[in-house]
Amino acid sequence: MAKHIVIVEDDQDQRDNYQFALEQRGYQVTAYAGKDEAESGLKLQRPDLVILDIIMHDNIDAGFQLCAALLKIHPELPVLFLTERIGEIDRILGLRMGAWDYQPKPVSLDFLAEKVATLVRLGDIRIVSAETNDQKVKDIGHLQLLEESRQAKWQGQEILGLTLTEFRMIEALTRRPGNILTYDTLAQATHQHYVSNNTISTHIRNIKRKIKLIDTDFDAIKSEYGMGYRWSDR
Secondary structure, three states, rough: OOOOEEEEEHHHHHHHHHHHHHOOOOEEEEEEHHHHHHHHHHHHOOEEEEEEOOOOOOEEOHHHHHHHHHHHHHHOOOOOEEEEEOOOOHHHHHHHHHEEEEEEEOHHHHHHHHHHHHHHHHHHHHHEEEEEEEEOEEEOOEEEEEEOOOEEEEEEEEEOOOHHHHHHHHHHHHOOEEEEOOOOOOHHOOOOOOHHHHHHHHHHHHHHHHHOOOOOOOOOOEOOOEEEEEEOOO
16 A cells, blocks of 8 residues: 655645655655645544645744644654754754654755655554564663664663654764764764754753653763763663
């Protein structure tokens, strides 16, 4: 069965182009022109991926509002923001909300198709892994990394709401425990085009906050002032 992709984009030309490109690659695509109609339609079914613009018509935060509403209904729903709002604060907010990725416009249709394929594949791995519990697990002290599904556990409990970027950063930090990872190295680990030191620090704070929901004494990520961070789970 074809994977179901939902596009929420108020610009008709862009919406039509995205839909055509993805349908050419075998996806079933549903396209909405605004927040309200998309929210109504998505209450009834969970697609495999949602692509969201942020500014829609007169609402400059429509995509953020829709993302929050959808993740309450479908907590593990893969969300890709595709937007002209490329400021650092917007990127941080989108990822903090639980989006799996955040891409600036304009974007080539080939790149978009590859990004969709990657996120859909990751979503499938997470579903299969959850059902079979059969995947490679890396243990680092109290931490477990489930590598195929890009999930993590602390003291045996899943770290909820961990984004793909946050997982990649934990994976990088724990590759050589005790060693300092510079901001540049951590930026490369996110696989994003441009990541500032402030963005890295925000991701680290989010990781800590999510693990502290399990263990209030968590202190394995150490800050090295002006240099970066290191993992020291002792």
